[in-house]
Amino acid sequence: MPNDDQEPKIIIDEDWKSQVERERSELAAKDQESETSSDDQVKTNDDDATSTGGSTEQLPPASLPLLITTLVTQSMAAMGQIPGDDGNPMPVNLNYAKHFIDLLAVLEEKTKGNLSEDEKGYIDEALHQMRLLYVSATQASSSQE
Structure with a gap:
């Protein structure tokens, strides 16, 4: 009987792993999509982002x-x-x-x-x-x- 209890945990664990992997893929696709759309905007010196610790926070448009x-x-x-x-x-x-x-x-x-x-x-x-x-x-x- 203890083996029966362990099997569902393994299946659930594998399901969880596949769900995480799927979410990662979706997130990577969204990141790729947002990067291509942000390429249309005016970019400033990329060295500024790396000199501030790699922060690439989104700034509001100049107005x-x-x-x-x-x-x-x-x-x-x-x-x-x-x-x-x-x-x-x-x-x-x-x-x-x-x-x-x-x-x-x-x-x-x-x-x-x-x-x-x-x-x-x-x-x-x-x-x-x-x-x-x-x-x-x-x-x-x-x-x-």
Whole structure:
């Protein structure tokens, strides 16, 4: 009787192995498919991926909203609005915050007349919000001193 109990385990084990092998083949086919579709996109220097430990993470496409969001994030971080890696607020550096807000203003000025209504609204709102936050951070900093 103990031999009968062991036979199904072997069959199940073999079934599991074949299932894993099938899943690997499917995954390899999907990877191959995604590689060929990503070949159509613009590639940057492949050495960058290997110099960062071989990471080949997918980056979002370059766009005006991404650039605006990047500048807003940098500005917010400089105003201590975004926590650091340790979870504590980052140190406030109002000079950096002002610099990133000024960069947003330059971007707005240099793209005037070349933006869609959505893009214009997005940059206007981002700039307005960052200026309000900067004034608030400046007031909070001066009241602490």
